[in-house]
Amino acid sequence: MRAIGKLLGGVVAFGLMLQGYAQAATAEQIGKAAAIDGARIIAAEEEPGNWLAHGRTYSEQRFSPLDQITSDNVPELGLAWHLDLGTDRGIEATPIVVDGIMFFSGPWSVVWAVDARSGEEIWFYDPEVPKEWGQKACCDVVNRGVAVWNGRVYVGTIDGRLIAIDARTGNEVWDVNTIDRSRPYTITGAPRVVKGKVLIGNGGAELGVRGYVSAYDAETGKLSWRFYTVPGDPSKPFENPELETAAKTWSGGEWWKIGGGGTVWDSMAYDPDLDLLYVGVGNGSPWARHRRSPGGGDNLFLSSILALRPDTGKLVWHYQTTPGDNWDYTATQHMILADLELYGETRKVLMQAPKNGFFYVLDRSTGELLSADKYVLANWASHVDLSTGRPVETGAGDYSTENKVVYPSPAGGHNWPPMSYSPQTGLVYIPAMDFPGLYGPEEDFVYRPGFWNTASALHLTRDAPPDDLKGRLIAWDPVRGKARWKVEHWGHWNSGLLSTAGNLVFQGTGDGFFRAFRADTGEELWNAPAQTGVVGSPVTYLVDGQQYVSVLAGWGGVGTIYGRAAKAAGVKHIGRLLTFKAGATGALPPMAAEADLPTPPAFEGTMEEVAAGEDLFHRNCGTCHGFAAVGGGMIPDLRHAQAEIFANWQEIVRGGMLKDRGMASFDKWVSAEDAEKIKTYVIYRAHEGDIPGVGIEE
Ligand code: CA
Secondary structure (H helix, E strand, C coil), rough: HHHHHHHHHHHHHHHHHHHHHHHHHHHHHHHHCCCCCCCHHHHHHHHHEEEEEEEECCCCCCCCCCCCCCCHHHHHHEEEEEEECCCCCCCCCCCCEEEEEEEEEHHHHHHCCCCCCCCCCCEEEECCHHHHHHHHHHCCCCCCCCECCEEEEEECCCCCCCEECCCCCCCCCEEECCCCCCCCCCCCCCCCECCEEEECEEECCCCCCEEEEEEHHHCCEEEEEEEECCCCCCCCCCHHHHHHHHHCCCCCCCCHHCCCCCCCCCCEEEEEECCEEEEECCCCCCCCCCHHEEEEEEEECCCEEEEEEECCCCCEEEEECCCCCCCCCCCCEEEEEEEECCCCCCEEEEEECCCCCCCCCCCCCCEEEEEEEEEECCCEEEEEECCCCCCEEECCCCCCCCCCEECCCCCCCCCCCEEEEEECCCCCEEEEEECEECCCCCCCCCCCCCCCCCCCCCHHHHHCCCCCEEEEEEEEEEEEEEEEEEECCCCCCCCEEEEECCCCCEECCCCCCCCEEECCCCEEEEEEEEEEEECCCCCCEEECCEEEEEEEEECCCCCCCCCHHHHHCEECCEEEEEEEECCEEEEECCCCCCCCCCCCCCCCCCCHHHHHHHHHHHHHHHHHHCCCCCCCCCCCCHHHCCCHHHHHHHHEEEECCHHHHCCCCCCCCCCCCHHHHHHHHHHHHHCCCCCCCCCCCC
16 A cells, blocks of 8 residues: 555656646747747748748738648548637637747737647736727727737737737736827737837727827837827827828818827738838728818828838838728728739739728839729729729719718728738638618717717618628639639628638638638638637648647627628627647537527607617617617627616616626716617617518517
């Protein structure tokens, strides 16, 4: 017995030793993995098994040279592991994967480090965002990713901070405020790091802010430079000479009081040879140009691509995709740098499919427009004049005096989900959307600080025509300016894209699947259930010589505002990380049974109150709780709220009772009387079908 005891003791001691060794090795391994710098990202092709930066490389092509998984053997892919994240809010991030460690962000700007082999959590970091800040987020409290650099992980938070985390421990190193906290700024985009500077923008142009991009010293967190994208109050000095020029393109109105817009909320790319940093600039604030700049003008630098010097923030060139933006046509969509054979010569190009429906190819040295072709239906402009570089408007998008149905919608022909460019096929893969939006003159528009201020009658949108919200995967030939093939998806809101040297394109879809297509033909070769809508962006990597494919799944984001379509997809709200490899046989747990919907309270109001409540609902509630009160999933569908929600209605809407769950108090915007009218409308809608006036049950 003593011998056995001794042996057991030995085993225990050995076990403890092993555990201690494993922890030390892990910290050392993480430290080594996170030792990413510019030279390493520039030489990313030398370590194809790692995904070192948001778009894998500074060119943001999102193409992986890995070729173990191919169009021949992709049916052998199975679930290696999955990690449930304990959230039901939207998940949009691209993971960074390096030397077997995966870093990624989630809703409310939280960050995980996990073992890329097993999904085992190494650390979790929560920046403890005040949840009521969620009211300022136009499009859910999502986060699109982290940057890893010199042993640290960087994340921007929904409440406007930039945070450096020690990659080995998950402990905070520094935390800096990047915004005017009296304004409704939010950060959802992934930081990029170039030449030791962490670059970060922000969002908020739907509510009313002035856009800019900032560079912070990666080591210290000190602000290095800031480039404002639109001119500020003309009675104050311009921050730089470019803004003095830009101010001449704004006329009349008092845009600076609302902010003007031009937020840099997502895309960036970097060319180390040209030493140019490219940033995409967002829409006007307010949207309606006849309100924002009533005297006309292009309103630089709204909806533009800017080329900046990363050391100084000095502007080198700009190209404006939508002069005088009127429709939320941001140019913040993903930009890809590549070398293309055009007219017999190799051109260094930048490619973007912004919201406005045109696919642009620019010379990235100079900003010269090389081509612009429609990739989805667009009726606001007939074409882009290549001699002037300007779109030719048709007038179909002029809603200054009457309502107009305009293609594309404010969600765009393409939103933030990243594209991918395969140098093998020469094709750009676009996660496209094809449906119109209804815009109209908001005659009684008044600026409400800190609230939605589009001046384009969003409350009318419940009557918008699209029940048929199309989404598709387009393989775009950027040389010929046309689609090579297209795959129609079940719904409009789908994930970003990954292409690989295995002749594959991976995409998750809103109907709850992760799919693989042949990169050259679009044939679907494989899919796996996610049990939830997939809107994150897939990556692929090697560990121990084996290729894995990973994607963050979880329904939410701007596409789910279009509640009817989201509901029709029937997806669940499960935040999870899914990782696949050849020969794996893992399975997801069985789905939980559907809970019965609660019986709504009896309808006791008048139709006058319903009509007033409908208008109030769409002015105050619809952008989160869904148009026509059909919840899109990221935020509760109020028609199916439990009895205690209706019982505590005033306390929730005006008292801030649920602020810690993201429901801020609306007492500044909604009177007690109006809150009751909204409640009456919601209860009325709870007795109707999903489409107003159709399928009334009682
Ligand atoms: Ca916008």
